[in-house]
Amino acid sequence: MSGPAVETPFLDTLGIRRGDAVAIVGSGGKATLMYRLAGEAVDRGDAVITTSTTHLHPPTSKQTRGFYVTSETPDWLALVPPELKTRRHVTVLGDRPRPDKLKGLDAEELEKLREVCAPDLLLMKADGARARLFKAPGDHEPVVPEGTTRGVVVATVRAVGIPLDERQVHRPERVGRLTGLGQDEPVTPEVIAGVVSHPDAYRRAFPDSVPLSLYLSCAGDGESRDLVRRIVAAVPGSVFEGIYCGDIQRSRAVVFRLA
Secondary structure (H helix, E strand, O other), X not given: OOOOOEEEOHHHHHOOOOOOEEEEEXXXXXXXXXXXHHHHHHHOOOOXXXXXXXXXXXXOOOOOOOEEEHHHOOOHHHHXXXXXXXXXXXXXXXXXXXXXXEXXXXXXXXXXXXXHHOXXXXXXXXXXXXOOOEEOOOOOOOOOOXXXXXXXXXXXXXXXXXXXXXXXXXXXXXXXXXXXXXXXXXXXXXXXXXXXXXXXXXXXXXXXXXXXXXXXXXXXXXXXXXXXXXXXXHOOOOOOOEEXXXXXXXXXXXXXXXX
């Protein structure tokens, strides 16, 4: 790390600008971060669309200002642009296989959404972790669409200490393969660093021209910051444009940058 930690809003911290299409991947707070970024973008005057290329729980009224499921609204392409103009934040998803689970947009729907609605900012949850605290992506993950301009990998410090098993880790066998961690052994900061920075994990899903950041969630106290420092120390300096940590419940994030 170089220099002291500085506090800035999430959008500024992650370098997200008007015109970006951001794919958020990983585990431990993707949707929460997405809606936080959307709220800040609306506050600065942007028109924002949030969506997913995988699955997402139905958003609450606090998370979004407008909500469409394309399979339930045949004329969604005509309805979303005027609502986006007036409400500034709309969430669009593809189908509702269960009341508590929504399917993301396919590539064709996403292309139409961007072309017709032309949002100032597009935020996409582009990975799934099945509510587990930690994961390593499978061969078909994450689902990063064409046109993505920035990627954010999310990992939570709450994963430190959990055993490598299917109850708390999504694709534990993949974590073991990438890091050498054995079944039921505890996840360490170094294991988290090993997964998120591995060339066969997240970086391979993004074009080389797309900058990738790492956001470490649930880092709101001194103990968690110590864990963050261990993760940062174990990440090679060439993988991420920046490594950031914070607590989503706070108004500001604390940023740590690699030297």
